[in-house]
Amino acid sequence: MKKPAFPIAYSETCMHGHRAPRPVNRAGAWVQSLFLILAVLFYILWGQEEEFRTFSIIFSSIVLEAFPFMLLGALIGGLIEVFVPRERIAGILPKRPLLTVFLAAALGLVFPVCECAIVPVVRRLIKKGLPLGAAIAYLLGGPIVNPLVAASTLVAYAMTWQAAFTRLAIGYAIAASAGLLMDMFFTREQAILPENRADHGGCDCRNGCEASGTFLQRLYAGLVHGARDFFDIGRFLIMGAFVAALLQTMVSRDIFASAMGIPLLSILLMMVLAVVLSLCSEADAFVAASFRFSGMPFSAQMGFMVLGPMLDIKLVLMYLSLFRKRAIIALSSLTVLLVFLSMLVMEYCSP
Amino acid sequence: MTPTIRTMEQWFSKRLLSLVFIAWVLAYAWLLNQDRYMAFLQPRFRGLMYMGLFISGVFALVSVLAHSSGQDGEETSGAWIRGGFLILPILFLVGAHNTTLGGYALSKRPLGTSVPGLTLEEKILRDDPSLWTMDIRDLPPVHEPEKPVLLSKLLRNWKDYEGKEVLTEGMYHAPKDSPEGYGMVFRFYVTCCAADAVPVGIFARGKGLDSLKNDQWVRVRGIVRLEPILGQELPSMEVSQVEKLPPPATGEQYLYF
Structure with missing residues (x-):
């Protein structure tokens, strides 16, 4: 067999002698195959219906908006893989874990990425040895605590800086809290899938290849890693967008108007809406702001803007490429709880 | 195999x-x-x-x-x-790619139809999603000789148009539960993508509307005023003239922020 010039592929033929990435398990393969077949049947059988056209437009628009960011995230992740040695990451991080989490939650300010791009980036950083708490803090905080989101929130709320500041501050606090709490309850082994851990023998460049080869060879290797990453986790985005579009097509948003007089219910419903709509964190402020004219409490709008970038249907499915199921359930529940409690405090305790 | x-x-x-x-x-x-x-x-x-x-x-x-x-x-x-x-x-x-959101999507989304105040503060207090747009793209009219008023512009500057005759364009839709004789002329506002589109429009009644099918693009002329509809004072048009239009080009179907 021809020996590759540079170690890039994770397959049975890998020159490191590591095993291939985790294949889709049998049950997962059946479910995903069924999903695909039903989606195609759905297209063939109901293609001419108005409901279907609405669904197609919404599904396509969610995918089209998210895809470039996810491609970018995969590209950045691939380049991190080959250009950033593990030792560099370890050297940059503070020695105290607590400080690492607080720092990671604000990393989006200097390295802004939206929620679609952040999953492949964090996946690579975890492989490079980023601690669990810090990874979660960046995963949740990155798409909110960043200048692009601050700017879009400012514009959406007619340059009301309090709205943007509140969003970023609460997002930061929740991301850091979730990171610390997950660190307390889970070890890396318990939370992260084996193939994403630095201590696992999958084939990536953590075994020294980032230090070898010419610049062009490393660039090429990084790009192939990025392409592979995208190919590996892109399906979760598609599944999430599909379900979100289906719910958007079938469920009327008017049901949310009925709860506007009851703050507690409004917060819950807006949080549900954030999960269902699966909007980009740089766009969701405009949708949240549209509710303020119809009497929706500010805390409920904020619940929508804080939870959406941390947890929505497509994100939960994308987390499947990163964490074990138990950790996803814990992280999702924790995020929902923290956002809900923060919004209750805002609604009932703020002046 | x-x-x-x-x-x-x-x-x-x-x-x-x-x-x-x-x-x-x-x-x-x-x-x-x-x-x-x-x-x-x-x-x-x-x-x-x-x-x-x-x-x-x-x-x-x-x-x-x-x-x-x-x-x-x-x-x-x-x-x-x-x-x-x-x-x-x-x-x-x-x-x-060659379709657009229509009456079905309208039925699933809240409609921003109420009227703005004159100051920003008043506007913010009112129920109109179009008001928080700072920079609405002014799309070219479908037909040149008499420039129709964009629905967004009409609602944003309601005081300037109230009680006057207005020419505007949009999709027509008569929801099953709308008051008798009333339909809607509406368009969708898009912030980022069609998933976040918010419908904006006015109620319409008058001759020529009964024969229209839902989702038909129309140019309507009539006097606009506030009327009590479904318990609220909402913008509506007493239509005196209706003209059917072909669907506009892809880039002109939506209003954009």
Whole structure:
């Protein structure tokens, strides 16, 4: 067999002698195959219906908006893989874990990425040895605590800086809290899938290849890693967008108007809406702001803007490429709880 | 499985990564051609489309190179599922690119129909999503001689138009539960993508509306005023003239922030 010039592929033929990435398990393969077949049947059988056209437009628009960011995230992740040695990451991080989490939650300010791009980036950083708490803090905080989101929130709320500041501050606090709490309850082994851990023998460049080869060879290797990453986790985005579009097509948003007089219910419903709509964190402020004219409490709008970038249907499915199921359930529940409690405090305790 | 099918399956299987990215390069090129992406996204997201095209192109290139140098090895059966999911949206894109959100979407979304005040503070207190738009793209009218007023502009500057005769354009829809004789003329506002589109429009009644089918594009002329509808004072038009219009081009169907 021809020996590759540079170690890039994770397959049975890998020159490191590591095993291939985790294949889709049998049950997962059946479910995903069924999903695909039903989606195609759905297209063939109901293609001419108005409901279907609405669904197609919404599904396509969610995918089209998210895809470039996810491609970018995969590209950045691939380049991190080959250009950033593990030792560099370890050297940059503070020695105290607590400080690492607080720092990671604000990393989006200097390295802004939206929620679609952040999953492949964090996946690579975890492989490079980023601690669990810090990874979660960046995963949740990155798409909110960043200048692009601050700017879009400012514009959406007619340059009301309090709205943007509140969003970023609460997002930061929740991301850091979730990171610390997950660190307390889970070890890396318990939370992260084996193939994403630095201590696992999958084939990536953590075994020294980032230090070898010419610049062009490393660039090429990084790009192939990025392409592979995208190919590996892109399906979760598609599944999430599909379900979100289906719910958007079938469920009327008017049901949310009925709860506007009851703050507690409004917060819950807006949080549900954030999960269902699966909007980009740089766009969701405009949708949240549209509710303020119809009497929706500010805390409920904020619940929508804080939870959406941390947890929505497509994100939960994308987390499947990163964490074990138990950790996803814990992280999702924790995020929902923290956002809900923060919004209750805002609604009932703020002046 | 016959040897021919097995050979084909192996051929495609080994090239799946490259084929998926090549398919997306073609899809992005197709969407950018004639601005087809505007059926789904804001025009200002054109740059995003180019970014997608560029990165997909780079990934396609390296995938082809990796394959030709024998570095991508054998694919697992799961690769077919991964590839299938990544191709799926292209099917829906092609099917939906020449359609637009219509009355069905309207029925699922709250309508921003109430009237603005004069100051920003008053405007913020009122129920009109169009008010918080600082920079609405003024789309060219479909027909030149008499420029119709955009529905967004009409509602945003209601005091200037109230009680006067106005010419405007939009889609017509008569919901089943609307008051007798009333329909709606509406359009969708898009912030980023069609998933966040908010309908904006006015109620309409008068001659010529009964014969219209839902989702028909129309140009209507009539006097606009506030009328008690469903327990609220809402903008409406007493229509005196209706003209059916063909659907506008892709980039002119929505109003954009």
